[in-house]
Amino acid sequence: MKSFFTLLYKDLLCEFRTKHAIYSLLVFVLTTVLVLLFSILDKDFSVELISSLFWIVSFFSTMTGLSRSFVLEEEKHTIMFLRLQSSVTNIYLSKLFYTIIGSLIINISITIAFSLFLSGFIIYNYTLFALTILIGSIALSSAATILSAIISRAEFKGLLFPLLSFPIMLPILITSVQLTNITLTNFTFENELNYLQFQLSYSTVLITSSLMFVKYIFEE
Amino acid sequence: MIDFLEQNQLFIVLTLVLLIWFGILIYLRTIENKIVKLEQALKKQKGNN
Amino acid sequence: MNFRFILGIVVIVASIIFASISFTETNIEYMSFNEALRADKKAQVKGEWVKDKPVYFDPVKNSFSFYMKDDNETEFQVILEGAKPNNFEIAESIVAKGKCSDNIFHASSVLTKCPSKYEGNNEALKNTI
Amino acid sequence: MKIIKYLSSLIITLVIISGIAPPIVEFPMHWYQYPIIPGLEDKFRNIFFHVPTAWVSTIAFLVSTYYSFKYLTSKNDLYDIKAESSASIGLLFSLLATVTGALWAKFNWGSFWNWDPRQVSIVFLLIIYFAYFLLRSSIKNEISKNNISAVYNIIAGISSIFFTFILPRMLTGLHPGAKGGKDLGPILGGSISGNIMVTFFVSLLGFTLFYLWLLNLRTRTGILMKELKYD
Structure with a gap:
């Protein structure tokens, strides 16, 4: 348990020193918001467009x-x-929590940027x-962490990772x-809990199977 | 001729599909024969060593 | 097969079942046309195509217009931004998503629900097997 | 194995004949007549070929995941070969399901590609297993290659359950059984005429047996390649 916190602290410290993620986030958010604002000056953006962009930037x-x-290690x-x-x-686990924390920070900053610039x-x-952001971050991180572990052992990392x-x-x-979409339109067509349920179980399954099998990745 | 083809569309499709299916089957059989031969050759090789 | 694996498998199966419950409980809320008129937001209305009323396609605006009758038998005009949906003629019911204004329903998308039953006449069915 | 081989050849031949030959009539009076389904007419015959290919691809991927799990717990190379073979057959059949589905979509929904949730999810599957083979080829160390590809296969297999079985039913789509549809679709809802049902399930059986034969062949080539150290 202690080593978990040490590892998490180490990852966060590394990130704080290099600021790799923070810079890439800044660039992505700024370019999307600016391109949007300059290309479609006075038009109202549709809700679907905004929420898709939100998650594209987050992704x-x-x-x-x-x-x-894992690749960096x-x-x-x-x-x-x-x-x-x-x-x-x-x-x-430490990598997973590091990714979740990072992705939460990313999503919160995108929210702030979007609510400042996009009317x-x-x-x-x-x-x-809040639930969407929280569970979305957990789900994205649980997929990203295990895939990063898999990729770290392979060649052609740049090609394989997105694939x-x-x-x-x-x-x-x-x-x-x-x-x-639902949170932005204030009108529910659908049973929104279904999607939360889907994401929750998807991330539970990903994390459980990662915990079960992650040790085989580093076995030689 | 065209009348005949039009009236029996389904049977033309049927013959074509059957032909393709039999082609696949024959191909698979030849592959299986090759595999059997290779397996036997490998067994012999192992026996000699 | 140690304890850890069995526990993991149980958790995975349980979550898959948990997620499967989500689609057995779907209850989509369709609005009637009158409700959609008052709602002043996006709504979806389910109904049938009124075959007697005119149907036309405007190639300049790229819009398709037809008349629809909702479940309360209210008739109204629907203007769809786009081409005529597939299988429009044979659809047994139509779902239009969009906004209402000036007694016209401006749909951003129209879904056609085709007969999903793979059987013919019920009486004749008994003879097949 | 011999029985499976001959039975699958025979059954699929019979299914092709009994799926295509019988005429469709409005009031079926005999067992060899299919009912007319409004909106589908002759196009419904594709159900005997499109659905079983999709079924085989799903089964093949699940079997592949199962063998990967067996490999990790037992470290027997045979299971790795079986997992790879099953995944490759799954890839082949999902391509076939995409093609038969696209043809059906062209004549029923108007265009080859409609971005229906199920069409999207089969693209996911194709990318996932394409990536699986790419991953296999990009790791040099034999043992870590087998281990890592098995882990990836398990993760991919479990997540594919979500988007082949659950997601298409949550989103609105054109396939029967999608959200907003009246029932589960013709097969699961049971609303299908008797002789179509019989042909359909026989077809499922035939294609499953055919898959077993293919898996056997592919596994044997895999073993041969391993024994001869041919890579």
Whole structure:
């Protein structure tokens, strides 16, 4: 348990020093908002467009900034060190929590940026929106962490990463966009709890199976 | 001729599908024969060593 | 097969069942036309196509217009932004998503529900097997 | 194995004949007449081919996931070969299901591709298992290749349950059984005429047996390649 917190602290400290994820997030948010504002000056953006963009920005920031956690360890050849210090499960858990924290921060900053710059971004249902962001972050991170562990051992990382993560993350993104649509329109066509239920069980399944099998990835 | 073809569309489709299916079956059989031969050759090789 | 695996499998199966419950409980709320008129927001209305009333396609605006009758038998005009939906003629019911204004329903999408039963006449069915 | 081989060939031949040959009439009076289904007419015959291919691809991916699990718990190379073989057959059949589905969609829904949730989910499956083979080819170390691809296969297999069985029923779509539809669809809802039902289930059986034969062939080539160290 102690080593888990040490590892988590180490990851957060590394991120704080390099600010890799923070910069990539800033660039993504700024470009999307600016391109949107300059290209469609006075038009009202449709809710569907805004919520899709929200999750596209979130997806790419998570992908570039955070999900390199395991890949970086492998590239810096520090994974062996970590494995001497702690069990694979502990390393996995610390990476998972690091990714969840990072992705939560990313989503909250996107929310702030969108509500400052895009007039169409008005949240009607705050509880549902908070839940969407929380569960969406957990689900995205649970997929990103295990895939990052798998990728770290393979060659052609740059090509494989999007290819592997895209189909596994897309169901999460689809349901998140639907949920965000609901929070932004204040009118429910659908049973919004279904989507939350889907995301919750999807992330539970991903995390459980990762915990079960992550140790085999680093077995030689 | 065209009348005949039009009236028996379904049977033309049926013959074509059956032809393709039999082609696949024959192909699979030849592959299986090859595999059997290879397996036997491998067994012999192992026996010699 | 140790305890950890069995526990994991149980959790996975339980979550899959938990997620499966979500689609058995779907209850979509359709509005009637009058409700949609008052709602002043996006709504979806379910109904039938009124075959006697005129249907036309405007190639300039790329819009398709037809008359629809909702479950309360209220008739109203629907203007769809886009081409005529597939299987429009044979659809047994139509779901239109959009907004109401000036007694016209401006739909952003129209779903056609086709007969999903793969059987013919019920009387004759008994003879098949 | 011999029985499976001959039985599957025979059954699929029979299904092709009994699926295509019988005429459709408005009032079926005999067992060899299919009822006319409004909106589908002759196009309904595709149900005997499109659904079983999709079924086989689902089964093949699940079997592949199962063998990957067996591999990780037993570390027997045979299971790795079986997992890979089953995944490759699944990939082949999901391609077939996409093609037969696209043809059906062209004549029933108007265009080859409609972005129906099920069409999207089969694209997910294709990408996932394409990536699986890419992943296999991109790891050099034999043992870690087998381990990592097995872990990925399990993650992918479990998540594919979500988007082949659950997601298409939550979203609105054109396939029967999608959200907003009246019932579960013709098969699960049981609203299908007797002789169609019989042909359909016989077809499912035939295609499943055919899959077993293919799996056997593919596994044997895999074993041969392993024994001869041919990569």
